[in-house]
Amino acid sequence: METDETQTNVKRRGILKASAIAVAGLGIASLKLKAFSKSDDKITTPTGEWRSTTCQGCTSWCSVQVHVENGRATKVRGNPDSKVNLGSCCPRSHFSLQQVYDPDRLKSPMKRTNPKKGRNEDPGYVPISWDEALNTIADKIMDLRNNNETHKYLLMRGRYSYMRDIIYDRMTKIIGSPNNISHSAICAEAEKFGPFYTEGLWDYRQYDVLNSNYVLLWGADPLAANRQVSYYNSVWGDVIDRATVAVVDPRLSSSAAKADEWMPIKPGQDGALAVAMAHVILTEGLWYKDFVGNFDENSPIKNFEKGKPIPEEFATADTKGTTFNEKYTSGLIKWWNLELKDKTPEWAARKTGLSAEQIKKVAIGFGKAAPHAICWMGGGPAMQVRGSYASMAVHALNGLVGSVDNVGGTLKANKEYTGKFPSPDDFMDEIAKAGKKHKKIDNRGTAAFPSLKKGKPGSGVVTNNAADGILSENPNEIKVAIGYMNNFAFSCPQPERWEKALSKIPFLVDITTHASESTWFADIVLPSTHHMFEKWGYVKSHANGYRHVTLLEPVIKPLWDVKMDETEVPWLLAEKLAQKGFDNLLNHYKTYKDPETGKAPTNEKEFALYSLKYATQKLWDPAQYQAGDRFSGWQEFAKKGVWNSAPYPYKKRWGNMKTKTHQFEFYSETLKVALEKHADKYSTSVDDILDMCKYQAKGEMAFIPHYEEPFFWGKEGAFPFALVDYKSRLNREGRSANCSWYQELKDTDPGDEAYSDVAKFNPLDAKKIGINNGDKIKLISKTGSLECTAKLWEGVRPGTIAKCYGQGHWAYGKIASKVYGKAPRGGNNNDVIPADYDRLSGATAFYGTARVKVQKI
């Protein structure tokens, strides 16, 4: 490349020659040069601009901006206008550049030429036109409709924006199927269970860390993974200045490395630690009186004493009454009597492998910080076979210290004002209505899958069980399935079940940016836009006391003819269906009118934009202004790319929670109702249901946060190590392993190695079984095995193996796979994790579930 510098060198050369003749000329010449150099700088000034969009690398959903130079995306930064991520963005957001420009991205629809399906059957993909692809899909759907078997249609959802309902809900309903299966239960549903059955909140919390004096991270690693990673990274230096930070995690996480206390708990024992901490907080008198209340002044009992039950009512010679007058909580004494009174730190020390001193110290520190003390639950304690109760126990600590909805505590999401899409009801014909009435393929709501989302039995998804439903044709077979941006054949435990299930489906469509493991089994593959660069959509997320609604915008023109998964594809499909005589879907979509012009969409591009404007109208239309950021209109909103809510209204929910009692429930009346409803449906007892669902609780215990023994697959003798699975700070929903930067920076996950996938052993364990650094090893569980590399690391609890999720792709591009379609790079943790569930929430168990043994290879 001929740079400007070379040109100036030529000029300078001339000048030097001149200087040989006249020295005096030099001064003038160099002055001239300065002028030249100035203009050179101007020439090199880039002509790019920053355009707003959203990063969905994880569910932090940060508002970001992309630097676009001549239509090319060159850089990424946090959107300075967001009050949630405050202009910062974490490392994984930058990897999106290597995703959008990944040579392995699909550029064309393709179809399978090998009729046989299976892991060892190369699909033999050939490119086809959009027209052919859509016609084929529409024909298959029309066949279902013509045969009155629309319930045999399945839609599988992966990474979504809130445009999701167009394809996930409306399209499925209008075609006439009950089967829209989201990925949510492999995400963190159990993490929502505890908060819901204590404070009536089925959602992720936000944490008021800058006002907090104690932050207790529980299987959560906010500096590395989900949620609001960018925000927490940006403030953590101040947080640790002010607050004591304790981290409960069997491995030394990024957050643990910066904490005051690392509590390397035995996997699956979180419930024990939580109830012991509650025990200490009560016996030490540290509960927050303004929230929880206090003993009645006339009560003869005035404190919690180890092992002593407390009568709920008292009667003395002079007076009688309630022993403990609760303010904004409910069931404290029941909880104490049923569970907490004997759960001493010493007892918990035996279960958790932590010292009683540390448990006491942290509990007292946490209690003393009340109410500005956060107990922050991540997936770790919850996404376990009996995780629902640990989820409740861990979250209940927030109730004890009164940090719920409080300054420096745990908050819900702020109010936002996006709207729903038009109702599909008028467009559902008889076939659709009949089809919709069938049972769902994931067996939710059956006796052994209560799935008590938001208190309603059978309302939560059991994602990973859909594979078994498909395989056993229970409740029915699936004939046509569409998946979008999901990769269950990689991301679900025991993925070989999905390989078989997807192979079994006669007609499978995958909408994706990259050919993935799931794609391997598809008949038609549609190339999708990249969410961050090429798509219209919006998402909402919360942190820092705010909620933002941030837009996904097409900031660059796609290199290939790819379509937006949630809007353009369903529209185009609706057009095809209309051509074939079924126009309900298209007619429904035509009701998504542009709020500015009132025009109905006439093509997929208009539809994508109008539907977004439609859903977000209250945010940008000054005539419909509600609260938070104010815009002059759509143009301004689209340019800024983000709407911020009003600040958080603290303590608004005290006494007004969405529980049965409207209080924070230590004895969950809400759960009691839900469980009894489910048991009634099957004319049996709650005990029986819990037994079926692998829980240990009996009687009243079913309704309180309590300790349950972990449920491991494999005995300790045969499978000596508990697997500690966790997420890489570089994962973009398990799809970034095909970025070279991912492999190069893999060592930013503490203990990991660049260009490698390591299982980390405590050196003591490694010595015992003769494993050395760099050994190629095989991890074997009861349900599968994986191959990776051994690493000796002190940040691992003896008796456990810590391994990051993210690698082990056998069909995801040239970098992620050693040989595409044949050999993975590293090992997929899901290959050794058995498909099991926390059945009360429907969540898939990832933690405290798998035991493995090790073989050298």
Next chain:
Amino acid sequence: MEHELAYGWPILIYFFLSGTSGGAFICATLLTLFVEKTEKIKRLVIYEAITSLIILSIGAVLLMADLGQPLRGLKLIAIPLLNPMSPLTWGSVLLSGNFVLLIWYIYAKQNDKNQLSKVLSYVGLVFATGLVTYTGFLLSVSHSPLWQSAILAPLFFASGCISGLSLLFVLNYIFKIIPKDDIIFSHLRKILFIMILIDGVILTDYYIVYAAIIRGHESAQIILTGSFAFAFWGGEVILGIILPCVLILSKFGKTEKGLAVAGLFAMFGVFMVRYIIIFAGQMA
């Protein structure tokens, strides 16, 4: 990472060859200046100088080949002392200086221009000493716990002289110039022995062991017990020092062939010293 190794094999061989070349030039000048001017000595000196020139040429080619931009490297010769702070700059002057001097010197010797060869010997002594020394100096201002020592330059000087002198014995054996009963032969034999003792044992090995231990366990481990242990104990100590010493003292070592063999081993030892210092130095 591989791309961060500053000095690789071509540089190692260049260091060895330039050291040997300089050492040989030094031997030649010393013989010219201080030894009785016989026809035999003259022949030996010319052979030594020619070999020195050949070796230096090979070294220079390797050095150029190692440059990422060899054509730009020529600028260094075009503008001497572009950066006077850099040993490399001096190296390019010394390298080209030796080249020119050697050719001139061979011409002078060949044509019996005694006064000129005397002058060139003095100048050559200076330049050759520089050539042998600067590589050590370059390393000693570079960053490695093993390298950062003022002793590296004298060490390289001494070992270069051993190599140059050894080369003399090899040439002497090949071309059958000075017989073993010549007094100069036995003098030179003793000189080689003493130099190996002084340089090999005291300077080199003591330095390596000492520096390695003092400057950190990493170097010590690598050289004494780690991946360089075989090269150090087997190559440097046994084959490079003990064996030539034993050979020189033995009956065999008093023959032309024996001394040549001892010289070859001594040269091998000199090579191993550079090998260990350069590569082990970059590993720590």
Next chain:
Amino acid sequence: MEDLKLTTSRRNFLKSSGIGIIATTVASVAPEAKGSPSSNNSLKGKNIGMVIDLQRCTGCGGCVIGCKIENNVQEGFQWARNVSKTTGKFPNVAHEIVPTLCNHCENAPCVKICPTKAMHKGDGGITKHNSQACIGCKACIGACPYKVISYNDREVHSFWNNDNPLINGCTSSAKTIVNKTGGTKVPYYNSSKEGTSGGAGVRYKGIVEKCTFCDHRIKDGKLPACVNVCPANARIVGDLNDPKSEVSMLISKYRPTRLKEHLGTKPKVFYIKDNNPGSYKNTKGKI
């Protein structure tokens, strides 16, 4: 294209005669001649340095990746780097991270050892590298105690030269992507890196490269990329000569450490605070 440069210099060299050769070579080799295009008055008299707050640093790698993108750094090379170390025995374990970059030493060994002055000190006290003067001798790599200089021993960004698709007809190829986007060497090529004396937009085989303190940015008053992208604000940059600058104040307030200070290189990257500021129990210990 890089051949073009070589032939230019060869032509110069062959043209050589007397003063001519010296003049031309000085002109193309010595970068600090007056009026060099890199010189900018806004940095004159300044001494640019950096403070890295280890407490704020979370080891996320944002600086590493942000730098690579800004400077079109090829795979495997890192101008900014995270050096991590785990110490202690379970359960008392520390995992420390030291984010690094070129220290822009006041007494820079790489500048001293460079035979052609390709490595040189520029305005603001930045250690710059003129890629057109570099002969690829790698002496700077040997001289640098911090291992922050990389040598291009093969074709750069070679990943993007590949022309084979993953799935025939259905996926593209690396080469096609670069061509179609109009990028140089990489699709996400940042052209604003061009035109500084620190080097070309992308380097090429046979020369070394290293952090230039984003000279192309700071000349326009913009923060270096690693500072800009750090989500934790752990990197703070400013003028060490100005006692009122943020960096000067932080250096005064905390007892900063510098890497391998004992070597006398006078690094201009200062580390303050600690990776883990965690508390411990008040104690005198016992014998």
